[in-house]
Amino acid sequence: MKSIFISFEGIDGCGKTTQINLLAKHFAKQKKSFVKTEEPGGTEGANEIRKILLRENNFQWSVESETLLFMAARNDHVEKVIKPAIEDNKIVICDRFMDSTIVYQGMRSPQAKKLSLILFELIGIYPDITFLIDMDPEIALDRALNRVTDEDRFENYGINFQRQLRQSFLDIAKTHSDRIKIIDGNRSPQQVAAQINESIETLVK
Numbered sequence: 639m640k641s642i643f644i645s646f647e648g649i650d651g652c653g654k655t656t657q658i659n660l661l662a663k664h665f666a667k668q669k670k671s672f673v674k675t676e677e678p679g680g681t682e683g684a685n686e687i688r689k690i691l692l693r694e695n696n697f698q699w700s701v702e703s704e705t706l707l708f709m710a711a712r713n714d715h716v717e718k719v720i721k722p723a724i725e726d727n728k729i730v731i732c733d734r735f736m737d738s739t740i741v742y743q744g745m746r747s748p749q750a751k752k753l754s755l756i757l758f759e760l761i762g763i764y765p766d767i768t769f770l771i772d773m774d775p776e777i778a779l780d781r782a783l784n785r786v787t788d789e790d791r792f793e794n795y796g797i798n799f800q801r802q803l804r805q806s807f808l809d810i811a812k813t814h815s816d817r818i819k820i821i822d823g824n825r826s827p828q829q830v831a832a833q834i835n836e837s838i839e840t841l842v843k
Contacts, residue, residue, distance in 0.1 A: 651782030773823035
């Protein structure tokens with residue numbers, strides 16, 4: 639089996655985690671070998687950086703410094719998890735990847751966006767397909783704020799920030815329509831999962 643690198647993107651509370659778990663069950667049922675991972679995270683070092691970056695009370699970094707930290711976590715993640723899985727012909731399912739850095743940091747600083755693009759070229763790993771779960775920002779934010787987690791920094795920026803995030807994701811999807819597939823997340827989880835599975839089967843064929 640040829641490896642496939644799949645990433646999931648979207649605003650906070652859009653249902654990415656639900657879809658990732660459903661896709662993992664789908665692959666397990668088909669007895670396909672896969673790795674489920676996330677960003678920032680996936681390795682011990684990257685998880686330590688995640689703790690620094692996603693706490694609500696952490697405002698000590700400039701956007702550019704924040705971008706460098708995200709990229710450091712990604713580089714460790716790619717070297718230790720993603721590349722080995724691809725070389726072993728496994729499917730990689732990743733909760734967020736490069737598009738999130740471009741959107742979350744890039745829309746707050748043009749310099750951060752340029753920096754993230756330059757560093758991404760050095761890493762040189764691209765998803766084969768990215769599913770952008772698109773949904774109403776108000777519903778998504780309500781979901782996100784009702785989760786029990788201490789990683790609520792970006793959710794607490796409010797609804798206008800989430801609307802801007804959504805538009806930025808849609809813009810980047812338009813630019814990279816060959817890779818990014820927009821999925822309507824305002825439907826039932828089963829309907830969303832069915833569309834994702836169909837897209838992956840087409841990619842495999």
